Amino acid sequence: MKHTKSHAKVRKAIFPVGGLGTRFLPATKSMPKEMLPVVDKPLIHYAFEEARAAGIEQFIFVTGRNKHSIEDHFDHVYELQSRLSARDKKKELEQTSDWLPQAGNISFTRQQEPLGLGHAVWCARHLIGDEPFAVLLADDMVLSKKPCLKQMVGAYQKTGANILGVMDVPRAKTSSYGIVDIDAKARTGDARLVKAKGLVEKPSPDKAPSTLSIIGRYILQPEIFDILDKQKPGAGGEIQLTDAISGMTSKKGVYGYRFEGTRYDCGSLVGFVAANVAYALEREEITNVMIDEIEQVFKRSGHTLCK
Ligand code: UTP
Numbered sequence: 001m002k003h004t005k006s007h008a009k010v011r012k013a014i015f016p017v018g019g020l021g022t023r024f025l026p027a028t029k030s031m032p033k034e035m036l037p038v039v040d041k042p043l044i045h046y047a048f049e050e051a052r053a054a055g056i057e058q059f060i061f062v063t064g065r066n067k068h069s070i071e072d073h074f075d076h077v078y079e080l081q082s083r084l085s086a087r088d089k090k091k092e093l094e095q096t097s098d099w100l101p102q103a104g105n106i107s108f109t110r111q112q113e114p115l116g117l118g119h120a121v122w123c124a125r126h127l128i129g130d131e132p133f134a135v136l137l138a139d140d141m142v143l144s145k146k147p148c149l150k151q152m153v154g155a156y157q158k159t160g161a162n163i164l165g166v167m168d169v170p171r172a173k174t175s176s177y178g179i180v181d182i183d184a185k186a187r188t189g190d191a192r193l194v195k196a197k198g199l200v201e202k203p204s205p206d207k208a209p210s211t212l213s214i215i216g217r218y219i220l221q222p223e224i225f226d227i228l229d230k231q232k233p234g235a236g237g238e239i240q241l242t243d244a245i246s247g248m249t250s251k252k253g254v255y256g257y258r259f260e261g262t263r264y265d266c267g268s269l270v271g272f273v274a275a276n277v278a279y280a281l282e283r284e285e286i287t288n289v290m291i292d293e294i295e296q297v298f299k300r301s302g303h304t305l306c307k
Contacts (some may be wrong), residue, residue: 006161013051013134016120018064032067035136039279054149059106060127061119116238122228130222137216140276144261148217155193155257156219162248165217166256169204177213178242179203180256189204196254199246201235215263221252223257
């Protein structure tokens, strides 16, 4: 596929944060799942940084009940800042507010009921308008050299289509994901990019058309809102984003992009704990002590790393 014309820039990103986070109870009883920290930053902060690194200029959060701390996180905190300033704590001040988006470039809208991811995205339709946009689920973290969304923006610039972040999963796990029905005849000229002829939300392993699974990174065309306007509840009784995207395969086209990097499912307990270990090991100032600590933990618990 040749890069023939330039496509509208992806300037806006939606962060759906309206879910209940029941898998993290009791932690999520009074705090949003998206504020759980991996090492020392909340999940939502990583997603925000990834979006910014991909060239996103406007950040749209779809919140729900119990999510005020997300709004507070993306605002000044004057009392703390003045105390840090009085004590000349420059690094801490930077960590508190230097990264804030410019006023007016961040918006919050409310999903009054958690009716599903498709519904959460639809709630942001008036803030997006008629342009392509990204969707990032904060509970999917991708540890990679080049930020995952930035890789996908490259694929979008080639196609002008809808781009989904995808990875292969064991067949036994297809019922936890949206799965791509691959158009094997379509040539994309990029080994990481595959064309979809359909998508299936959470198919059982025997019914899954492939093992290529959609993770929480999307670049979507605004026509998705026309489909979401009429979208009926799907798997789990929720309005599914996957079902709506499936309706775009015959229009502007849907592609899966096999991103480079490791994805951590921080919506699950094991994925979240694994992400903490992986991201801590990435921090040079603590890598060696972390390795020592992990070795000690294994010794004390009687477990061994080699099976
Ligand atoms: P999940 O499928 O992980 O659901 O949502 P959840 O409610 O957050 O968590 P569990 O399954 O009860 O533990 C993935 C992302 O989509 C958002 C969530 O906030 C999360 O960031 N979401 C989900 C919404 O914004 N609205 C919804 O109706 C559902």
